[in-house]
Amino acid sequence: MDVTQEIAKRVGKLPPDLQQQVLRFVASLDAAAPQVRPKQADSSGFPNADDEYTPEQRRATDALLAKSDEDIKHGRTHGPFNTAEEMAASIETKIKKLRRATRRSRSAR
Numbered sequence: 001m002d003v004t005q006e007i008a009k010r011v012g013k014l015p016p017d018l019q020q021q022v023l024r025f026v027a028s029l030d031a032a033a034p035q036v037r038p039k040q041a042d043s044s045g046f047p048n049a050d051d052e053y054t055p056e057q058r059r060a061t062d063a064l065l066a067k068s069d070e071d072i073k074h075g076r077t078h079g080p081f082n083t084a085e086e087m088a089a090s091i092e093t094k095i096k097k098l099r100r101a102t103r104r105s106r107s108a109r
Helices: 003-011 016-032 055-073 084-107
Strands: none
Touching: 003 016
């Protein structure tokens, strides 16, 4: 959410006449704000991987990427995590579940 949207959301708590004044003021600030655009990098000096992989390696990589895109599309992902600790806790939970499942399958034999 950008600053203008946040201000507009909070302005709703003000009396109607004051709301209009604040919104006009914010609009004037928004119009006067300088537009910052990142410079385009000249990538011609950077190395590329065009000649580092054989066509077979590229096909294998593309197949893996397509498979991962499919997994993402179907929600077969983990996270997002806000901290490394959250990620580690999730991994530990998955390990414990796998161990329990393995023990159950061994005891069923």
